Amino acid sequence: VGFSECDFRYCVAITLKKMSSGAADVRQRKKQNCTESDKMAPEQRNKENSKLGRSPKYLLIQRFAKLFFGCLAAVTSGMMYAVYLSTYHERKFWFSSRQELEREITFQGDSAIYYSFYKELLKAPSFERGVYELTHNNKTVSLKTINAVQQMTLYPELIASVLYQASGSEEVIEPVYFYIGIVFGLQGIYVTALFVTSWVMSGTWLAGMLTVAWFIINRTDTTRIDYSIPSRENWALPYFACQVAALTGYLKRNLNCSAEKFCYLLVNASTYTFMMMWEYSHYLLFVQAISLFLLDSFALAQTEKVHEVYKIYLFSLFLGYLLQFENSALLVSPLLSLVAAFMLSKCLQMNMKEGTFMSRLLKIMYVYLVLTVAVTLNFILKMFVPHKENEHLLKFIGVKLGLNTTKNFTMNWLLCQESLQAPSQDFFLRLTQSSLLPFYILVLIICLFSVTQVIFRRICGEPLKETVKLEDGRIGERPEIVYHVIHTILLGCLAMCLEGMKYLWTPYVCMLAAFGVCSPELWMTLFKWLRLKAVHPILLALILSMAVPTIIGFSLWKEFFPRIMTELTELQEFYDPDTVELMTWIKRQAPVAAVFAGSPQLMGVIKLCTGWMVSSLPLYNDDDLLKRNENIYQIYSKRSAEDIYKILTSYKANFLVIEDSICNEVGPVRGCRVKDLLDIANGHVVCEEGDNYAYSKYGRFCHEIKMNYSPYVNYFTRVYWNRSYFVYRINTVISFQS
DSSP, X not given: OOOOHHHHHHHHHHHHHHTTTSXXXXXXXXXXXXXXXXXXXXXXXXXXXXXXXXXHHHHHHHHHHHHXXXXXXXXXXXXXXXXXXXXXXXXXXXXXXXXXXXXXXXXXXXXXXXXXXXXXXXXXXXXXXXXXHHHTBOSSXXXXXXXXXXXXXXXXXXXXXXXXXHTTGGGTSOHHHHHXXXXXXXXXXXXXXXXXXXXXXXXXXXXXXXXXXXXXXXXXXXOOTTTOTTOHHHHHHHHHHXXXXXXXXXXXXXXXXXXXHHHHHHHHXXXXXXXXXXXXXXXXXXXXXXXXXXXXHTTOSOHHHHHHHHHHHHHHHHHHHHHTTSOHHHHTOHHHHHHHHHHHHHHHHHTSOTTSHHHHHHHHTHHHHHHHHXXXXXXXXXXXXXXXTTHHHHHHHHHHTTSOOOOOHHHHXXXXXXXXXXXXXXHHHHHHHXXXXXXXXXXXXXXXXXXXXXXXXXXXXXXXXXXXXXXXXXXXXXXXXXXXXXHHHHHXXXXXXXXXXXXXXXXXXXXXXXXXXXXXXXXXXXXXXXXXXXXXXXXXXXXXXXXXXXXHHHHHHHHHHHHHHHHHHSOOOOOOHHXXXXXXXXXXXXXXXXXXXXXXXXXXXXXXXXXXXXXXXXXXXXXXXXXXXXXHGGGGSSOOHHHHHHHHHHTTOOEEEEEHHHHTOOOSSTTOSHHHHHHHHHTOEEEETTEEEEOOSSOOHHXXXXXXXXXXXXXXXXXXXXXXXXXXXXXXXXXXXX
């Protein structure tokens, strides 16, 4: 009868503490969080507002104004970045003043192949016919019918072609402008999503502005848009950034039901789209899943929310498997194994009676159980599911980690690529000069120490606070913060191994660093440790959260804004007359049914600019194409004319293109040139006492064929040449006259 409200709250807290790791607690906490704001009496709200001297109407207007101006700043930042990219691209390539052929030459390597299929879709009599021709494509690679949509993940091109034709843009804008405009628009969405993520975490859109500033200043390390516009990650990563932004809001505590549902739906939509846009998306989602798994293992987030996100992963994998023509790589994905192991472990926990010996043992062995089941399940799936798509990737990882060695040309060529090597010192120097790296390390250290404290408290049995106040100085109790700390650490470990991974890591470094310097909670956490007494810590935290980002912003403006304006005003020149002449000759002189052979990168450009069939493509996810590339590259090795002739005719090639830049390559790293790698693979290099000696009874083919003597003239006839390229017709009738 004398049960007071305080006693009731105390009993509820004790009960929640005892049931924190059980499924009943998960459902109870989720329900409580969903309805907390609805159950709060209006009189209590008005009473709290009257204590602050503010009416509910005033607070509503204040929140609306903050939301309006924040959204306006986020959208404006994204639009300005898209305009900046478009302007920079125009200044770099003089795009508007070029002919169509000169514009297409700016697409290099795999980018040329992606855009060529976009052109084919627009030329098709109907969209259905265009899709059929791509899924049964026998006009790109000689003697090979490929499903280009499956093999190259051409859903971005399908969507772009549909939008171009459905919007009636044929009479308004050229196809190439429409295509790159979509990509630049997606990059604007990318920046907007990073803005929103930092804003949601810090509570101030000043953090979003600082995120965008750091992102643009470090553009060479945050995006590959300058080098490869149609690449899959430029289409996919904006959707992943939207997913991360929605996930950040979804993990927050005390979120009202409407906001939680909106975040959940956005996580769903962005995850599905991300899976469709990039063939390697499931690996990045696997890293994210590990972050959520660790978050749940430390009991720092609501298990039900993590469980819902894992369901989204499952459905995305299922949808991707169907839409990607039964892609077996998704069935043997580590993401699927981890999600299945997680759900199995949770099912065992929920069905086990609370307080028994087995339930306590399961809690202690939870992490070990999930990881063991995941590894075992992945091993079993690989035994029974036929998969070849990722074998070369596993071999590469083994060689990269030093587990084995190889003389294979393709593997060594990949290891020599700059994006697959460890990051250089220049990368860290650039991040330091923009002040990004020092502030990121500061924020990361503070958050890590705070998270460690929270984990220690959880081990000791102390429950998490439902609402973390500013004066508490416990930033490590916020699940969305812990998630981003773990996520950036995992991505950072990958970036330290492969420089190409920096494009995944650096954007979130910008976001986390900007959040930290703009967050009063982070400064308050630091002051709690320092035990400041001379100045009120809350006041000082609020001042620093405004002053520090303002000072950083002014210093970045003074140092980097003139450089950015110089980039936009300075006219650069990209002109390749030799390639233009080669493409023009092919279109005018070569037979329509001709098949060209040469380096895969050049073959991609030939396919785009002329439409002629080629013998190889710059793709590295198909064993047959990898073998083709290695065989065609033999034109730069020390092989006989007869050997090269047999290789080329086996692929029905009619013309051979020799690139002088590869034949006479003088690379900065000896041993990474194409001809060096071929000599190693063919056994034409002998190592004695630390020195390498080249040995072969034949000269280098690309040099010897230029001499125009027998037996080379018997097999090949030179039909065109300029400063960079030599084109030879492959003789069908061999003449053995000297």
